[in-house]
Amino acid sequence: MKDWQPTEETVAVKSFAESFLSSGRFDAEYYQPKYDQVEEAIKDCGFLSQNLGSLIEPIQNGFDYREYTEEGTPYIRVGDVKNGQINFESAVKIPITMANVDKSVGLQIGDIIFTRKGSFGNSAVVTELEVNGIISSEIMLVRLTSVSRQEVLPEYVSLFLNSKFGYLQVEHRVHGVAYYSISQPDLANLLIPILPKYQQQKIAEKIKSSFSLKLKSKQLLEIAKTGVERAIETDEATATIWINQQLEALGVKLT
Incomplete structure (x- = not known):
């Protein structure tokens, strides 16, 4: 399903039995072809699919x-x-x-x-x-x-x-x-297609790694901001020592 994209076609022809009698929906948007296509793509992806419920x-x-x-x-x-x-x-x-x-x-x-x-x-x-x-x-x-x-x-x-x-x-x-x-x-x-557990674990690890990098980036920005404030309030040497201590606590080494 890597390169799958929904159709841009917005018109679908449905009988009364295929539309309102089966879904209870009168709104035309509900019957756009892309919605049928996405469920077909999931069912045909090669993995067992289950309802979330x-x-x-x-x-x-x-x-x-x-x-x-x-x-x-x-x-x-x-x-x-x-x-x-x-x-x-x-x-x-x-x-x-x-x-x-x-x-x-x-x-x-x-x-x-x-x-x-x-x-x-x-x-x-x-x-x-x-x-x-x-x-x-x-x-x-x-x-x-x-x-x-x-x-x-x-x-x-x-x-x-x-x-x-x-x-x-x-x-x-x-x-x-x-x-x-x-x-x-x-x-x-x-x-929801149910991928093998080991593939799910790889996905979960990548997600956690991504979130960890975002958090560290945010922490580094905060350290830099506070370092500037300390340099203004005290002196550059004191601020530099504090910054290095914070970076060491995060496991970041400056080369």
Whole structure:
């Protein structure tokens, strides 16, 4: 599926039985040929495909809360999930903890969160850094079952959902007028090809390596910025010593 691209054709001819009677959808966009093609490509890719719903526990929507504070629990909203990661630093704070939430949406390492409304279709895997956060009601909690975890990695599922093959399936199923959204049953119906575990592990390792490099780049930028500030506040020699100490802590050697 490496070089696969959807058709740009936007017209499909469907009978009443093939359209509304089978899908319940009247909107013409739903029947664009590219949506049939992406599912055909997945089915013909050479790997066993399964519906997402067969791999996961029941999908849960997050918790709705609108009173933000300066301090408190990070509240993860749609805008905090992008590029396969959760931007915990940008999350607003709310004055409650999961103990005050009457829904089973407490995060665990390896959970997948998925934006369902507005900027729909963005997915990320929860790490140890985000387990204390609370997800908003416009985010879905997707958790692999203990059985499926033996064969499927959450990093792979999240990557697939973020790929064009995942996004086109989501785009096909969204509904709404001002703000598009996807329902839990529609998300559960997405097709996912199940690659061999060793290939998934290679993919997961590359993802983690990429995220690690991004984090280190951000840390280096922060060290450089603080180093300049220290040089201004004290002197260049003191700032240089501090910078070298920070670089050594990161395992970075200057040549």
